[in-house]
Amino acid sequence: MDKPDDSLLCPITLGLFRDPVLAQDGHTYEREAIVEWIQKEGRSPITDQPLSLEHLYPNYAIKKAVDHFEKSLKNKNYQYILDIDVKKKAGRPLFQTFGKTIYYAEWLPTNNNRPEIILLKIDGARTKKEASFYVDLSRHPHIVRTYGFVYEERDDNDEDENNAVMLLQEHAPMGSLYDLLQERKKVPVEKILVEIFLQIIDAMIFLAFNGIVHADLACHNVLVFRFDEDNPRNKIVKITDFGLSRHSRLYALAPGAAKTTLNIIPVRYVAPEILSKNVTQDDYTEKSDVYSMGVLMWEAYSRGTIPWAKISDDNDVIRRVISSELLPKPSNCSESYWSIICKT
Known part of the structure; x- marks a missing residue:
């Protein structure tokens, strides 16, 4: 098993840490995931060295970093401004089909200690619920994580309605x-x-x-x-x-x-x-x-x-x-x- 590039993700679940623990192999895991792994395999999923449940210790530094990231999302009400909070990466879209486009994206001002992300744009649609609902709905190990909505910055005199939804989501490295x-x-x-x-x-x-x-x-x-x-x-x-x-x-047709x-x-x-x-x-x-x-x-x-x-x-x-x-x-x-x- 390879270790993910993002230090906030558990190597076993590839999800954001909630209760990170440090094991004898020097790597950090989600407690529930590594306990189950040790009980079944008895060895490190990364180094293959023997591991024991007695030598799992809380990783307070990683926990603090995850809590800071989650708090930063909540303080934004899970809503971000394009080119201020996040930006599209230069180049062609990752994927494009009728009414839907996916772009590589980056956090601003820096990507450090933040998960890799994409922008999913859905044309001709509007959301029916608050951003927090979509975020909470994605808090499952087998549902792609949504971090919130992204809006384009508009002038005060711009009364044009936004007829598209942009979701900020985690990036899947291996495609579909x-x-x-x-x-x-x-x-x-x-x-x-x-x-x-x-x-x-x-x-x-x-x-x-x-x-x-x-x-x-x-x-x-x-x-x-x-x-x-x-x-x-x-x-x-x-x-x-x-x-x-x-x-x-979840979505309604835009007028x-x-x-x-x-x-x-x-x-x-x-x-x-x-x-x-x-x-x-x-x-x-x-x-x-x-x-x-x-x-x-x-x-x-x-x-x-x-x-x-x-x-x-x-x-x-x-x-x-x-x-x-x-x-x-x-x-x-x-x-x-x-x-x-x-x-x-």
């Missing part, structure tokens, strides 16, 4: 699960895929508990923070881009917006009820997300193949999904897990 699968010559073995599925499901349960429907669950909306081919436990994925739909509880991802229905991933001509907010439920989870699992087993790839007409796909037709079973998927996918 879709990218990882596409770059590989073969699909990861099933035990690795299952660990990834369990992490996604854990995050989806958290969203459901908070009354949030993802509505666009797919491999391209799962980001990879660590991937170890040989160790199923040594991988971390996090979900992103949840709530981006016309009937979202007069013509270009927005909120209007797009990912027909090859959504449940039959979402494809109805008279779909309403009540049709977007955790059950519809469960259906999409099954499609995501099929996509992962199929090395990132787009569902119904041999069918070019989306209307034909819609007819097949509404009539309960199933995707074909991937050859590398065991009968037990295929049974689970079919039940979703």
Whole structure:
């Protein structure tokens, strides 16, 4: 396991420290994570030397640095001004698609002791909740961390309404699960895929508990923070881009917006009820997300193949999904897990 560049992140969870402890190997870990690791492995995840629970000591310096960072976010009310608090890095966007752009970003005045960040811009959208709600909703080990909203500085006489949302989020160094699968010559073995599925499901349960429907669950909306081919436990994925739909509880269409991802229905991933001509907010439920989870699992087993790839007409796909037709079973998927996918 490699140590992250950011001193505020636990090497095991890759999340911000809450209760950092120093171990015998000279490295700092989140207490709960390293205790579980020692109980199962007995050795350092970084140096492989023996570790014991009796030799874990609070790291007050790291705790102070994390508390200072978290306090600085709260003092800003999780709201930042572009080119004053944060800035876009020079160069082309990291990612761009219809209605959505991701930029590399930096903290101002310095990046020291602060996590790597990106700016996610969603055109034609407005937020429905306070910034703190989005921040708290991302405090889960398998949900991409949101640090707040970013606004462009405007003149007092500028009355133009801002028809875009900009979220400040943590950076995923390995891209999306879709990218990882596409770059590989073969699909990861099933035990690795299952660990990834369990992490996604854990995050989806958290969203459901908070009354949030993802509505666009797919491999391209799962980001990879660590991937170890040989160790199923040594991988971390996090979900992103949840709530981006016309009937979202998190976002609303901006007045007069013509270009927005909120209007797009990912027909090859959504449940039959979402494809109805008279779909309403009540049709977007955790059950519809469960259906999409099954499609995501099929996509992962199929090395990132787009569902119904041999069918070019989306209307034909819609007819097949509404009539309960199933995707074909991937050859590398065991009968037990295929049974689970079919039940979703």
